[in-house]
Amino acid sequence: MLQLTKIFSFETAHALHRYNGKCRNIHGHSYKLHVTVRDKAHQGEYLPAPGILVDFKDIKAVVQSHIVEHFDHRLILSADYVVAHPFCETQENLWVWEMEPSAENMVLYMQKVLQDVLPAEVSLASLRLYETSDSYAEWVAPV
Ligand SMILES: Nc1nc2c(c(=O)[nH]1)N=C([C@H](O)[C@H](O)COP(=O)(O)OP(=O)(O)OP(=O)(O)O)CN2
Numbered sequence: 206m207l208q209l210t211k212i213f214s215f216e217t218a219h220a221l222h223r224y225n226g227k228c229r230n231i232h233g234h235s236y237k238l239h240v241t242v243r244d245k246a247h248q249g250e251y252l253p254a255p256g257i258l259v260d261f262k263d264i265k266a267v268v269q270s271h272i273v274e275h276f277d278h279r280l281i282l283s284a285d286y287v288v289a290h291p292f293c294e295t296q297e298n299l300w301v302w303e304m305e306p307s308a309e310n311m312v313l314y315m316q317k318v319l320q321d322v323l324p325a326e327v328s329l330a331s332l333r334l335y336e337t338s339d340s341y342a343e344w345v346a347p348v
């Protein structure tokens with residue numbers, strides 16, 4: 206199986222409603238997102254000129270416009286969190302979600318967005334979202 210991965214970075218603030226610990230308060234992360242795509246039909250043969258499955262630039266353009274530009278320098282909170290902390294509503298960069306903005310839910314959201322917009326030659330194989338250097342959530346396509 207042939208796969209390609211492109212790595213993205215963005216800064217986002219969030220808080221986890223009802224979390225028992227410091228992450229219940231608004232704080233930020235420098236997220237790293239690893240987007241891996243795979244050939245839909247590759248059988249192991251060399252690729253004809255120019256020898257590429259899909260241009261890294263095309264993956265970059267899609268992920269930048271559909272993910273990074275929406276998440277970068279935003280504050281993401283659940284509707285439940287905002288109800289419990291109404292002062293947050295005044296934040297210009299606020300993005301209210303129906304679910305909690307955990308690493309798990311963020312990666313699931315990204316999968317739903319990206320599955321429909323990637324170049325036709327490839328499908329989404331996995332998404333790995335690093336919240337810190339040693340913590341990540343990952344979605345992996347069923348084989
Ligand atoms: N399963 C999850 N657990 C946690 C999430 C999450 O999204 N999914 N999120 C958080 C906090 O938002 C944040 O990521 C925690 O940051 P930090 O405290 O820096 O991370 P560590 O707990 O690894 O830091 P230590 O310094 O090792 O305590 C929490 N959990």
Ligand SMILES: [Zn+2]
Pocket residue numbers: 219228232233234336
């Ligand atoms: Zn956090």
